[in-house]
Amino acid sequence: xxxxxxxxxxxxxxxxxxxxxxxxxxxxxxxxxxxxxxxxxxxxxxxxxxxxxxxxxxxxxxxxxxxxxxxxxxxxxxxxxxxxxxxxxxxxxxxxxxxxxxxxxxxxxxxxxxxx
Amino acid sequence: xxxxxxxxxxxxxxxxxxxxxxxxxxxxxxxxxxxxxxxxxxxxxxxxxxxxxxxxxxxxxxxxxxxxxxxxxxxxxxxxxxxxxxxxxxxxxxxxxxxxxxxxxxxxxxxxxxxx
Numbered sequence: 126x127x128x129x130x131x132x133x134x135x136x137x138x139x140x141x142x143x144x145x146x147x148x149x150x151x152x153x154x155x156x157x158x159x160x161x162x163x164x165x166x167x168x169x170x171x172x173x174x175x176x177x178x179x180x181x182x183x184x185x186x187x188x189x190x191x192x193x194x195x196x197x198x199x200x201x202x203x204x205x206x207x208x209x210x211x212x213x214x215x216x217x218x219x220x221x222x223x224x225x226x227x228x229x230x231x232x233x234x235x236x237x238x239x240x241x
Numbered sequence: 242x243x244x245x246x247x248x249x250x251x252x253x254x255x256x257x258x259x260x261x262x263x264x265x266x267x268x269x270x271x272x273x274x275x276x277x278x279x280x281x282x283x284x285x286x287x288x289x290x291x292x293x294x295x296x297x298x299x300x301x302x303x304x305x306x307x308x309x310x311x312x313x314x315x316x317x318x319x320x321x322x323x324x325x326x327x328x329x330x331x332x333x334x335x336x337x338x339x340x341x342x343x344x345x346x347x348x349x350x351x352x353x354x355x356x357x
Contacts, residue, residue, distance in 0.1 A: 129284060165250070167331060167347035168285075181342040215285070224343045227273055227292075227335055232284035 127152065129218050129233035137239045143204040146236045148216030150197050154231075156180075156222025157199040159191060162213040162235070171214075174199050175222045203238075211240045243268045245334050247348035254322050255356045262317040262351050264332030273335035274315040275345065276306055280328040288330075291315065292337075302326070327355045 130149045138144050150157050158181075159171040170183035174193035193199045197218075203210055213235040219226040244267045254260050266272060274291040289300025296308040306317045315332060329352045333345040 165349050167245075167349045168333075168345075169347075170344050173342075173344075181344065183344070217285075222343075224337065226343060227275075227290065230287070232286070234282055234284050 129216055129231050131214075131216050131233040131236050133236060134234065135237045135239075137241065138206050139241050140206055140208060142206050143202065144206060144238060146201045146203075146214055146216075146238070148199045148201070148218075148233060150199070150216075150218030151231055154218040154220050155197055156219045156226065157193055157197065158217045158219075158222070158226070158230070159199070159201050160215040160217065161185070162215055163211075168215065171201065173222055180222065206240045208240050211238060213237050243272070243334055243336070243346045245332050245346050245348040247330075247332055247351045249351045250349070251352045251354060253354040253356055256324055257321050260317075260319045260322045260326070260353070262330050262332075262353070264315045264317065264348060266313050266315065266332075266334045266346075268313075268334055268336070270336075271310065273337060274306070274308060275333040275335065276300065276304070276315075276317050277331045277333065278302075278328050279331065279350075285331065288317070322353075322355055324355045324357065327353055329353070 132147045156175045158173040160168040173181040177193045188204045191201045215235045216233045217230045219230045246265045276288040277285045329350045332348040335345045
């Protein structure tokens, strides 16, 4: 079974631009979560999508948004990029999300975003 | 508020030596506890988890962790490290309570360096 895939793996953007990141979950998984990882900060939860609906949201500004398609693939968008948005963005999938994700959350390799 | 502290940003260990990575948490009740590993270019992988019961938990790749309620700790150990263990290790805390939205609180990570 193929793992979680994220595209692109690397991105370089300039301040003020916007960016879209893509995540394809493991086949059959309906929950996709997004995280921002920065050095010394660990992982910060962005949002979770389940069956095309945003189920949970972390404490990030509205510039960060996402969506999920009927095939469970998910995209994350960041508008008006700031220098502080430079980070590794991770996607994780699980069958149903929620408490079950404690047992079976699988992570992709991430997209490294650099904002200049 | 819940928090997770990994006091060591970097740890250097000789190949074949024993390893202990520290994790302390702040949480009102007994949380769910996790250790993940992130190898370069790889997604995060679950090493082991503690929900309840025996406080010594065995994981994959020869790792184990011990939950000590009195010290609010969940330290990760391995008796003999291999060069392939070089990676970043993350401790995380979760809650069985629905109002947590089942989101993990992550430590900042400890980078493990193996000396030949």
